[in-house]
Amino acid sequence: MSEAQMKVSDEIAISIDMNKWYGTFHVLRDINLDVQRGERIVICGPSGSGKSTLIRCINALEEHQKGSITVDGTLLSSDVKNIDKVRSEVGMCFQHFNLFPHLTILENCTLAPIWVRKTPKKEAEETAMHFLEKVKIPEQADKYPGQLSGGQQQRVAIARSLCMKPRIMLFDEPTSALDPEMIKEVLDTMIELAEDGMTMLCVTHEMGFARQVANRVIFMDVGQIVEQNEPEEFFNNPQSDRTKLFLSQILGH
């Protein structure tokens, strides 16, 4: 790692120390996590373990009830201005893509830059085409999301987030709703993004991706962080019994 990169990665991108309840149900318990700039974190765990909820808290799609979340130096509070600021700095990709079906691919990508960043339309379109080329579907720019395959839609969703020039990207099970043949094209896009030095938090069960890209793998269960480690250690030498069981189940077939 070059010196410049080392210096950047000294900064802390996200600092989390919080608890969350749904009513009386304690979904996230004493979550304590610092994310370095440029770090790529994979979060895994059984369903209902709170991993999606955790990353949805980072851009305030979910509220936390106790403690604090600081993103890029901005403290997330009930202040709408802070929330909007964080959201415009943090990109997010969803399991079901959530493209806007009434807008073309290009319009999907230019909407937020034009209305939130106040970028001139022409410039926004150029940026959008740049990122559509990066995810390798510039030729689909004038189509509607419904005309694209799932993998293409997810790549558009990534491009749409990138158009806001985010400093952090969140992925919420980006490949879980895809046909097996389309998973690779989305993962390739994400790997490329990681190689460019993007700070990434990714909820996924793609363990090959985790091994290849992540600096750190976090295993969650019942709303708490059970184990975290660098990928090699995590996969080859898991410490807790819960992690061992989980890994044996997802890698065992």
Add this chain to the structure above:
Amino acid sequence: MSDTPNLGFVRHEPIPPSPPPVQQAGAVKWVRENLFSNWINSILTILSIYFVAKIILASTPWMWNGVWTTSSLRECREVLQGTSGACWSVLTERWNQMLFGFQYPVEAYWRPTLAFVLLLVCIAPVLFQKLPRKMLIFSAIYPFLAFWLIWGGTLLTPVIVGLSLIAGYMAFVKTERLIGFATGLLSGVVAVALVLYLGSFVTAALSGFIALEPVASRDMGGFMLNLILGTVCVSLSIPLGIVLALGRQSNMPIIKGICVVFIEFIRGVPLITLLFVANVVLSYFFPPGTNLDLILRVIIMITLFSAAYIAEVIRGGLAALPRGQYEAADSLGLDYPQAMRLIILPQALKISIPGIVNVAVGLFKDTTLVSVISMFDLVGMIRGPISSSTAWTGIYWELYLFAILLFFVVCYGISQYSQWLERQLRTDHH
């Protein structure tokens, strides 16, 4: 082992596509499959043909033998001499009253007629996205122009009202940017009131400036009145309905409460009672001395009524959108007005089109209810002045058929448009 079939299979050459087999076609086959496929179907077909034929055979001579040139029902019956035939002459005699009411000055008929033609020009760019967007400027001017054409008076009145709205909008935009939404709204209202107040001196001084002969609201009538009420109330109740629907979804308890109470109250009350309220009670709510026009009061009531229904239709559309659309809009940093305007409402309104059109068509037909508070709309004219005139008492079929035809043409047109629009907006499956 030799009994086991060999499971291995490899295709070395792909199968080329081939055309589908030729379908058996022809009228006889269609009739046999659709009308006479079994004995129940055959009986139903024959019965239906029998009834349709009976109705056509009974009504055609009556329509065809109709008399077009007499001037009273008695004369018409003399001409017919007991044979079956319609007295269409009531239409040739009274068509103008049915269209414009019996008090609208005859020499001014061109004004509402022109307003109607211009209405088509005005709504064309709203209805058809392919027309040049510059036509929307005319659509914005049209309400003021139509008011001037139909009600008459000096052109200055609508011009000043228009100017006051522009001033209010500009004040709103400036202040909203500097201070905030609520202050902006307030300053907008103040600006409108100020320009209207100053303008009232100008119109008073120059009442003859480019003036048409004024026509009082109580002189409006006929199908024109239905069209005025229908157009104005539909166009006002859609924005109001959107606001109510969003208010009902709001997180702010007071706003939500007001919207819920309003919608549920209006939906729980018959329109006709609201019209009686408009006729009698509403004036008590205004400061003494204000003499609010009856048409205006009726417009307020019908608008509130249909806005509540449209709000519920739109709420259904909002609820039908997947949660992910809200989340995607939020995660991109769009604020609430942007998310609503750019992402949520375009999709929710698209889903709501059939429902909104349903309400609009119903509302347009409900405008005939104003006949019970002694306004002479199309039905009011038929029930009142025409049926009770000495020349035409006792005639019903011809008049009501004419009314049915007018309403049917308009409502069928609206419903056909909405189906076309739904096909146009279908971007998600093709």
